Amino acid sequence: MEVIREVSCGASLRERVGDWARVGGVAGAGFEAYARILHPVPVHREDLTVADRWGMHPVLEEGRWPWSRVAARQGLTMHPLVQWNRLADLHQGVDFADGWRVGKSRDGSLDVDLLAGLTGHLRDATRSPEQLVVGIWAGWSELSGTTVVHARAEDGDADTDAEVEADARMRRHLEEQRTSVASDVATAARRGPLLELPGREYVLLATGCDELADETWPHRAGIGWTSVFDGPLPQLVWPADRSWVVATEIDWDSTIVAGSRALVDAVLTDDRYEAFEVDEDSDLTWEGDLVNPPRAGWSAGP
Numbered sequence: 001m002e003v004i005r006e007v008s009c010g011a012s013l014r015e016r017v018g019d020w021a022r023v024g025g026v027a028g029a030g031f032e033a034y035a036r037i038l039h040p041v042p043v044h045r046e047d048l049t050v051a052d053r054w055g056m057h058p059v060l061e062e063g064r065w066p067w068s069r070v071a072a073r074q075g076l077t078m079h080p081l082v083q084w085n086r087l088a089d090l091h092q093g094v095d096f097a098d099g100w101r102v103g104k105s106r107d108g109s110l111d112v113d114l115l116a117g118l119t120g121h122l123r124d125a126t127r128s129p130e131q132l133v134v135g136i137w138a139g140w141s142e143l144s145g146t147t148v149v150h151a152r153a154e155d156g157d158a159d160t161d162a163e164v165e166a167d168a169r170m171r172r173h174l175e176e177q178r179t180s181v182a183s184d185v186a187t188a189a190r191r192g193p194l195l196e197l198p199g200r201e202y203v204l205l206a207t208g209c210d211e212l213a214d215e216t217w218p219h220r221a222g223i224g225w226t227s228v229f230d231g232p233l234p235q236l237v238w239p240a241d242r243s244w245v246v247a248t249e250i251d252w253d254s255t256i257v258a259g260s261r262a263l264v265d266a267v268l269t270d271d272r273y274e275a276f277e278v279d280e281d282s283d284l285t286w287e288g289d290l291v292n293p294p295r296a297g298w299s300a301g302p
Contacts (some may be wrong), residue, residue: 022279033264108250129210135236142224182222
């Protein structure tokens with residue numbers, strides 16, 4: 001991938017977006033159809049019959065679940081505007097009595113394998129599959145080099161060997177992360193040029209469907225991926241002929257595919273995705289779920 005310095009290539013998208021709370025406001029208004037892909041959530045199962053001295057249980061298996069599985073276990077309802085904050089605690093997820101623990105949704109990123117799979121449909125829906133623009137939010141700490149490290153308090157106690165090793169390991173990871181961001185990407189994130197949309201600024205990169213179909217591409221793209229930590233993924237993807245847009249607002253737990261009727265139908269019928277059809281006026285804020293009740297003790301606001 002290469003940094004695009006002529007951000008005017010995003011002018012047509014800027015004309016179509018607006019209210020970040022609406023599907024069309026983020027992905028662009030005026031497309032024939034829209035699909036909403038829900039981001040699957042990480043899960044693991046613990047052996048609740050065994051605990052160490054800190055009360056931690058051994059993990060027996062790990063994976064990821066569609067939202068429908070979490071909803072079904074709680075008697076909640078899946079529908080096009082379902083919100084994760086109605087199915088689980090935003091910060092703690094949800095725990096089940098049989099040892100399954102559901103984690104947090106990954107806001108702002110469609111898993112790299114799901115994006116790779118999506119390229120097959122995207123390729124068929126454009127005349128320029130190898131002329132794509134990727135937009136990555138410039139505010140990710142990995143791009144700007146502002147990752148926060150919490151140091152241990154100096155209380156006079158000598159560090160244990162384990163603490164010293166953990167500290168050294170973290171420093172190695174941070175150094176790897178620093179060098180994993182390409183200099184032109186870091187410069188663009190700090191100084192521009194950036195595509196400016198309402199409330200968001202993006203570094204633009206040139207790519208194609210072939211590259212995005214390879215799940216290893218983030219490790220070569222200079223966007224902060226390391227051998228230990230995942231970095232950012234695209235918030236925006238569109239082709240030169242502007243036939244579709246893939247949009248993942250950084251605060252959303254889902255990704256929008258905006259384009260032709262045929263493209264959206266292909267996404268909706270692909271069983272790799274938990275997807276619903278929405279329209280450009282659909283509300284995807286935390287309070288947009290009017291079917292499932294708010295979880296006790298928590299609300300995003302009025």
